[in-house]
Amino acid sequence: MWHSRKIPRLVSERTFHLTSPTFEADAKMELNRVCGIECQNELPAPSLSELEDSLSYETVFENGTRTLTRVKVQGLVLEPTLNITTKGASVRRKRQVYGTDSRFSILDKRFLTNFPFSTAVKLSTGCSGILISPRHVLTAAHCVHDGKDYVKGSKKLRVGLLKMRNKGGGRKRRGSRRSRREENGGDEREGSKENLKERAKAGRRRKESGRRGRVAEGRPSFQWTRVKNTHIPKGWATGGSGDAALDYDYALLELKRAHKKKYMELGISPTLKKLPGGMIHFSGFDHDRADQLVYRFCSVSDESSDLLYQYCDAESGSTGSGVYLRLKEPDKKNWKRKIIAVYSGHQWVDVHGVQKDYNVAVRITPLKYAQICLWMRGDDAHCAYG
Numbered sequence: 047m048w049h050s051r052k053i054p055r056l057v058s059e060r061t062f063h064l065t066s067p068t069f070e071a072d073a074k075m076e077l078n079r080v081c082g083i084e085c086q087n088e089l090p091a092p093s094l095s096e097l098e099d100s101l102s103y104e105t106v107f108e109n110g111t112r113t114l115t116r117v118k119v120q121g122l123v124l125e126p127t128l129n130i131t132t133k134g135a136s137v138r139r140k141r142q143v144y145g146t147d148s149r150f151s152i153l154d155k156r157f158l159t160n161f162p163f164s165t166a167v168k169l170s171t172g173c174s175g176i177l178i179s180p181r182h183v184l185t186a187a188h189c190v191h192d193g194k195d196y197v198k199g200s201k202k203l204r205v206g207l208l209k210m211r212n213k214g215g216g217r218k219r220r221g222s223r224r225s226r227r228e229e230n231g232g233d234e235r236e237g238s239k240e241n242l243k244e245r246a247k248a249g250r251r252r253k254e255s256g257r258r259g260r261v262a263e264g265r266p267s268f269q270w271t272r273v274k275n276t277h278i279p280k281g282w283a284t285g286g287s288g289d290a291a292l293d294y295d296y297a298l299l300e301l302k303r304a305h306k307k308k309y310m311e312l313g314i315s316p317t318l319k320k321l322p323g324g325m326i327h328f329s330g331f332d333h334d335r336a337d338q339l340v341y342r343f344c345s346v347s348d349e350s351s352d353l354l355y356q357y358c359d360a361e362s363g364s365t366g367s368g369v370y371l372r373l374k375e376p377d378k379k380n381w382k383r384k385i386i387a388v389y390s391g392h393q394w395v396d397v398h399g400v401q402k403d404y405n406v407a408v409r410i411t412p413l414k415y416a417q418i419c420l421w422m423r424g425d426d427a428h429c430a431y432g
Contacts, residue, residue, distance in 0.1 A: 048375070051412060054122040055121050056413065057117060059116045060116045061116075062115075066111055067112055069196045069199075071196060072192070081292060083348055097122075097413065098117055100293075101279055102115060102280040103277050104283045106278075108201075108275065148359050149340045150342065151341075152338070162370070168205070169206075170270070171190060171200060172363060173363070174331050174366045175189075178310060179309055180304040182299065182421075184298055185388065186297065187279070187282040188365070188390070189365065189366045193283065204270045204273065205273060206271075207307065208266045271301050272301075272302040272303075276300075277297060279296070281294030292390060292406065295408050312384065312410060312432065313386050315386040318349045325343050326369050326407070327372060328368060328370065329341040330365070333361055334363075344357040352408065353406055354407040354408075358405060360405060364391070369385065369407045370386060371383070371384060371386055385410065392405055415432040416432075
């Protein structure tokens with residue numbers, strides 16, 4: 047069962063106007079020298095003031111203006127840092143597909159346009175994301191900001207929602223038939239044998255191209271929607287005053303136009319021992335499988351308070367995907383799914399002074415849940431439990 051937890055309150059205290067960003071940063075899917083689980087084991091637990099500073103956030107609007115909002119945390123009981131490492135875990139694998147490719151391309155439109163796969167979205171900056179309300183998309187912060195500045199293309203950021211390609215393009219064919227009639231002076235009887243031969247050839251060509259393109263059937267196209275504003279925690283958007291913290295590699299995008307699709311609910315990430323079957327799931331648009339939605343599920347190998355290391359095969363393009371778990375509640379027929387993390391991708395982390403590459407997901411903790419809920423609703427009135 048999903049057990050709801052009481053959420054600490056995150057209250058907006060004051061908002062400041064900042065200078066407009068330059069939107070000149072290069073998008074980086076892989077980061078260098080980030081503090082991972084092993085590094086976090088050696089750090090003291092953050093103080094309340096440090097947490098409030100990291101959870102303060104920037105908002106950038108579609109006209110290019112930017113604000114910083116300071117927050118206060120209420121009702122938080124500070125506990126010793128939970129940096130559990132799974133002892134005896136097998137050697138972690140790189141993000142590159144290793145051995146048998148365990149990813150699934152979702153091609154059948156019955157699945158592609160239905161929940162849960164229909165919640166996956168594509169960002170114009172090349173990442174993935176997930177729908178968490180009629181107007182909001184959760185993604186990775188590095189998809190829009192490199193820690194110092196917003197990436198190129200993020201000023202006019204767009205989100206692509208899945209839809210199926212129209213089959214046949216009937217209007218185009220009618221138009222081409224009309225143009226042929228015009229070329230023949232409006233009389234198709236003229237040169238009828240020649241016309242019949244041409245039509246037969248065209249029919250054969252269409253059949254051959256149809257056979258060749260059968261693999262492409264089910265490939266999605268996208269309905270692109272502009273982003274109204276973007277929220278990023280200050281723990282990530284340091285502005286050059288320090289290194290971006292991998293713990294805060296998440297962002298919320300508010301869409302300019304609401305959609306009517308079913309979205310996925312947020313949840314607080316449970317500990318590894320409480321993950322149903324020890325499995326996580328996510329879908330994204332991996333760059334090595336153009337125009338395909340790719341789904342995978344896998345086990346988690348390691349965890350800390352804020353991060354998960356996992357075994358999923360994934361390529362660039364899938365970063366920003368919503369990592370979810372699924373469980374079947376007693377006396378219920380359908381699976382229940384909740385987003386518990388954001389896939390940060392293949393990252394280089396510092397392990398006792400040595401750089402190693404891991405698959406990393408950023409967990410949704412009670413404080414992060416409170417922050418994302420505040421971004422979505424504008425106040426904390428409906429953010430008491432998650």
